[in-house]
Amino acid sequence: MRSLTLGTSLTLSPSSSTPTPSSKSPLSLLIKQPPPFYPPSPRVSNELSIPRFGACRATQVVDLFPTVSPEIVVREARLEDCWEVAETHCSSFFPEYSFPLDFVLRVDRLVGMLSGFSIPPGCRRTCLVAVIGGSVGDTFLFGTEDFKIGGFDGKFSLNKGYVTGILTIDTVADFLPRKGPLRQRRTGIAYISNVAVRERFRRKGIAKRLIAKAEAQAKSWGCRAVALHCDLNNPGATKLYKDQGFRCIKVPEGANWPQPKTAPNVKFNFMMKLLNTPTTTA
Numbered sequence: 001m002r003s004l005t006l007g008t009s010l011t012l013s014p015s016s017s018t019p020t021p022s023s024k025s026p027l028s029l030l031i032k033q034p035p036p037f038y039p040p041s042p043r044v045s046n047e048l049s050i051p052r053f054g055a056c057r058a059t060q061v062v063d064l065f066p067t068v069s070p071e072i073v074v075r076e077a078r079l080e081d082c083w084e085v086a087e088t089h090c091s092s093f094f095p096e097y098s099f100p101l102d103f104v105l106r107v108d109r110l111v112g113m114l115s116g117f118s119i120p121p122g123c124r125r126t127c128l129v130a131v132i133g134g135s136v137g138d139t140f141l142f143g144t145e146d147f148k149i150g151g152f153d154g155k156f157s158l159n160k161g162y163v164t165g166i167l168t169i170d171t172v173a174d175f176l177p178r179k180g181p182l183r184q185r186r187t188g189i190a191y192i193s194n195v196a197v198r199e200r201f202r203r204k205g206i207a208k209r210l211i212a213k214a215e216a217q218a219k220s221w222g223c224r225a226v227a228l229h230c231d232l233n234n235p236g237a238t239k240l241y242k243d244q245g246f247r248c249i250k251v252p253e254g255a256n257w258p259q260p261k262t263a264p265n266v267k268f269n270f271m272m273k274l275l276n277t278p279t280t281t282a
């Protein structure tokens with residue numbers, strides 16, 4: 001078995017791991033925060049709030065014309081996607097909330113995402129989206145190459161499609177153990193967070209596609225590994241990551257490694273994958 005080395009004494013265990021950091025926005029302070037990144041309750045429909053907040057047209061187009069443009073395309077999120085990204089995040093991680101709190105949560109998430117542009121110098125962050133219903137090759141984009149807001153590409157397209165899944169990848173290393181006595185930020189390891197797929201699009205391989213794209217992105221940034229935290233009580237996500245070649249990292253006894261801030265009772269597996277490790281599934 002391969003071994004990953006991170007700081008002092010990390011070992012890969014044959015088992016595996018969930019969630020991620022959430023950006024805190026001013027609205028977070030005004031509402032009682034629910035525990036983030038829980039798997040959604042199966043009894044609640046994620047799509048209930050969509051018609052109220054304006055995404056209904058895109059949803060209906062997909063429903064009415066499923067064969068016109070059935071392909072899922074994974075690409076960098078653009079500013080025009082940001083509401084649907086917030087919606088996908090909230091409906092996946094907080095499915096139990098109904099109006100008006102679900103709307104407040106979405107706005108909070110939107111503000112959090114768009115205000116997340118202050119990343120440390122030299123670090124990268126990108127939000128990836130899996131979209132359906134947009135055209136692949138003939139997209140006409142407005143905007144410049146380098147303009148970014150938060151993890152969002154500052155370009156617009158007239159043919160955006162409908163966001164079905166999301167993933168954030170960064171090299172900020174906030175959730176990786178620091179290095180050396182000066183507690184320097186780790187480099188060369190990208191961190192995956194906020195992986196979510198709308199309920200009605202699950203088990204179609206969308207998360208797998210997002211992860212594959214994230215790995216390619218990490219490689220293009222020169223990273224040698226990717227890491228993430230996965231809720232111990234999220235067996236579906238754990239299986240997803242294990243199948244994609246991620247392995248659990250045993251946290252050294254007594255080590256105080258950083259973790260996503262969620263509810264106090266949530267326990268995480270820390271998982272990593274070397275980027276030359278092949279996956280077990282296509």
Ligand SMILES: CC(=O)SCCNC(=O)CCNC(=O)[C@H](O)C(C)(C)COP(=O)(O)OP(=O)(O)OC[C@H]1O[C@@H](n2cnc3c(N)ncnc32)[C@H](O)[C@@H]1OP(=O)(O)O
Pocket residue numbers: 018019020037038039040092093165192193194195196197198201202203204205206207208209228229230231234235236237239240241243
């Ligand atoms: C680092 C993080 O962000 S962890 C947070 C993970 N996100 C969440 O828990 C939010 C709520 N859940 C979701 O959004 C989705 O269920 C996800 C993201 C976990 C999975 O998305 P999907 O697009 O459905 O996954 P995908 O179809 O690619 O599944 C690939 C494989 O993972 C495994 N898998 C995925 N979901 C499940 C599940 N609920 N139960 C068991 N296995 C699962 C299966 O092996 C699946 O292959 P199969 O369908 O051929 O059996």
